[in-house]
Amino acid sequence: MKLRKEEIANMVRDYAIMLIGIIIFAIGYACFMLPYEITSGGMGGVAAVIFYATGFPAQYAYLLINLVLLSVALWIMGWRYTIKTLIANVLISFFIGFFQELIMDADGKLMKLVGEEMFMGCVLAGCIEGLGLALVFQSGGSTGGTDIIASCVNKYRDLQLGRIMLFLDLFIVGCSYLVFHNVEKMLVGYVVMFISMTVLDYVLNMANQSVQLTIISEHYEEIADAVNKHMNRGVTVLQGSGWYSKEERHVLLILAKKREKQGIMQLIRHKDPNAFLSVSNVEGVFGEGFDKIKK
Numbered sequence: 142m143k144l145r146k147e148e149i150a151n152m153v154r155d156y157a158i159m160l161i162g163i164i165i166f167a168i169g170y171a172c173f174m175l176p177y178e179i180t181s182g183g184m185g186g187v188a189a190v191i192f193y194a195t196g197f198p199a200q201y202a203y204l205l206i207n208l209v210l211l212s213v214a215l216w217i218m219g220w221r222y223t224i225k226t227l228i229a230n231v232l233i234s235f236f237i238g239f240f241q242e243l244i245m246d247a248d249g250k251l252m253k254l255v256g257e258e259m260f261m262g263c264v265l266a267g268c269i270e271g272l273g274l275a276l277v278f279q280s281g282g283s284t285g286g287t288d289i290i291a292s293c294v295n296k297y298r299d300l301q302l303g304r305i306m307l308f309l310d311l312f313i314v315g316c317s318y319l320v321f322h323n324v325e326k327m328l329v330g331y332v333v334m335f336i337s338m339t340v341l342d343y344v345l346n347m348a349n350q351s352v353q354l355t356i357i358s359e360h361y362e363e364i365a366d367a368v369n370k371h372m373n374r375g376v377t378v379l380q381g382s383g384w385y386s387k388e389e390r391h392v393l394l395i396l397a398k399k400r401e402k403q404g405i406m407q408l409i410r411h412k413d414p415n416a417f418l419s420v421s422n423v424e425g426v427f428g429e430g431f432d433k434i435k436k
Contacts, residue, residue, distance in 0.1 A: 155225075156228075156280065158276050158277075158280040159225065159280035160232065162272075162278075162279075162282075163229055163277060165272055165276065166269070166273025166284060167273070168240055168273075169265070169269030169273060170189075170199075170233075170237055171237045171238075171241045172254055173265045173266035174262075175189060175192065175251055176244065176252060176253045177329075179262065180193075180314055180316075181267075181334055182287060182337075183287045183310055185286065186313045186314060186330070187286075187313060188200075188203035190316065190320050193320055194320050198238065199237060199241075200234040200235070201234065203230070203234055203237065206286065207226075211226060225282035228282075229277060229284055230284070259329060263329050266337075267336025267337040267340065268336060270337045271337035271338065274337065275340065276344075278341070279345065287309040287310055287313075310334050311334075314334055315327065317330055350399040351398055351423050353421050354394075354402070354406075354419070354420050355395075355418070355419045356392070356393040356395070357390055357393075357416065357417040358391075358409070358417070359413065361378065363413070364393060364416070365378065368395060368405055371408060372405055374395060374396075374397050376394070377393070396423070399422070402420065406418070
């Protein structure tokens with residue numbers, strides 16, 4: 142029963158994070174990209190081009206295009222990922238339409254919230270969309286389009302999502318020139334794409350950062366028990382000796398998420414204020430309790 146409650150709590154948390162990410166992404170797309178006729182990557186970029194060229198609502202084009210790709214997600218990523226992707230696509234389509242209505246003027250045109258400053262709109266669109274995408278990916282979901290392809294590749298290869306999507310999206314943004322015949326707008330689209338992917342990678346990597354703590358203390362048993370019990374982290378006990386004192390010492394080695402560092406340090410300070418402690422960032426930790434090892 143306890144495990145079931147934890148699973149439900151984790152699922153609720155993931156869907157809440159995904160919803161927040163979707164809303165943020167939709168704000169960047171509808172409020173800062175569409176009004177300035179900027180084309181970003183992914184199926185959102187394709188939907189935007191369709192909107193600019195024909196006037197067909199971007200939210201409906203976005204949903205229809207992504208429904209075609211859901212069969213790929215079902216086959217490779219499983220039903221949970223597919224359901225999250227379907228829910229995300231429906232919600233994104235709704236919020237894109239919702240925010241478009243909010244910023245529409247009396248003539249039915251989308252208002253430019255930062256005036257005629259296209260570059261400012263470009264920066265805001267990239268930052269906001271990148272943050273929204275990162276939150277959606279953190280929850281295990283997808284906004285569809287090239288996100289699905291990138292997530293499928295990332296499942297089997299330890300590659301950065303932003304880098305995968307960057308190469309997939311280059312061609313899509315380049316196609317915007319066929320609609321506008323405007324090099325400036327095409328280049329602005331590339332800038333938005335670059336900013337978005339940079340923010341995406343930064344947020345994802347920041348959330349997954351881990352630390353290694355090395356502790357030397359006479360109260361090593363109490364510290365190890367406290368970390369096991371209160372932080373649910375494993376502890377490795379190493380044998381060492383001081384070169385100057387020639388005394389035998391026990392050394393604790395702990396790997397944890399960066400967000401858990403402060404809690405572990407408080408436990409150490411409580412058990413032994415005089416403990417010798419070093420903390421270092423590690424590039425990646427794989428195995429139980431951390432990331433899965435990929436091919």
